[in-house]
Structure formats: structure tokens, C-alpha cells
Amino acid sequence: MNTLKATVYEHILAVVRLIPKGRVASYGQIAWIVNAASPRMVGYALAGLPDGSDVPWQRVVNSQGGISPRGDPLSSGRQQKLLEAEGVVFGADVRIDFARFGWKGPDPEWLVEQGYTQLPWPGPRR
DNA sequence: CTTTTGACGCGTA
DNA sequence: CTACGCGCCAAAA
Numbered sequence A: 001m002n003t004l005k006a007t008v009y010e011h012i013l014a015v016v017r018l019i020p021k022g023r024v025a026s027y028g029q030i031a032w033i034v035n036a037a038s039p040r041m042v043g044y045a046l047a048g049l050p051d052g053s054d055v056p057w058q059r060v061v062n063s064q065g066g067i068s069p070r071g072d073p074l075s076s077g078r079q080q081k082l083l084e085a086e087g088v089v090f091g092a093d094v095r096i097d098f099a100r101f102g103w104k105g106p107d108p109e110w111l112v113e114q115g116y117t118q119l120p121w122p123g124p125r126r
Numbered sequence B: 001c002t003t004t005t006g007a008c009g010c011g012t013a
Numbered sequence C: 001c002t003a004c005g006c007g008c009c010a011a012a013a
Helices: A008-016 A027-034 A039-047 A074-085 A108-114
Strands: none
Touching (some): A008 A027, A027 A039
């Protein structure tokens, strides 16, 4: 954070940093927490991450519990490997069970600290 | 100032 | 179950 004004992307990254090891969160969940308006914003924020970032980007998956593909197809495999190293188990269809590995969200205290007044993540509809 | 560019989610058919 | 469309909006060029 070198700039004085925190960008939306930085808010998003701050939440991603809170995801514990061995847990995952969806793009929509992050967006809900920071009130980022759109889940796409979360993906856009992660897209610009440099290598060796302290942000655990691998713990963010899509609403189906799967890894969203990006330009480099190899990165998907790398992400899966990182998660498995943390103890996350993928199903036969290469999906993660949110009931087992889903993140419940940040501590309420942290939310207040950041000025976020949000209800608990309702979870995906389907 | 305008244009381009993206790691998504959900409703509907 | 799959396919398709639309809403979503910041940041860099």
C-alpha cells in the first residue's frame, strides 16, 4: 500500500489474506464481504498479483468449488497442488466441498474494524 | 476524456 | 444435466 487512498482491489486483497490455510472462499463470498459489488472485481484484483505475493490467491475458487481457468492453463494445476498441500481435498470432478473446506468469513470484530457491516455469507444458491 | 480488458455468478431455457 | 446471456465495475493505456 504505497498510495494514500486504498483502492477497491486492496480491500479485496486484505480479505483474501485472512483466509486460513486449508480453507477456501469463493469470489462471490469475498465480494460480499468487502461490498465490492461484483465477484468479477475479486478476480480482476487477483489477476494483477505479482509472483511471490503474500496473498494466498490459491484459496479463492469459484462458486462451484472449482478452479477458474486463466490465460495460462498450467496455473490451474499449480493452484490445485498448492491447495492439496494445505490439506484441501478435491472430489472426482475436481471440485471442493464447501461444507468441509469453506471459509466462514472473517471475525465479526475485524469487519467492524474495517467498517464493514455485513451479514454472514448466505452461501451460493445452488 | 474514451477504450480496453478481465481468476465470476446466477437466472432461464 | 448443459448452454447461453446479461449484469457487474475498477484500473491501466
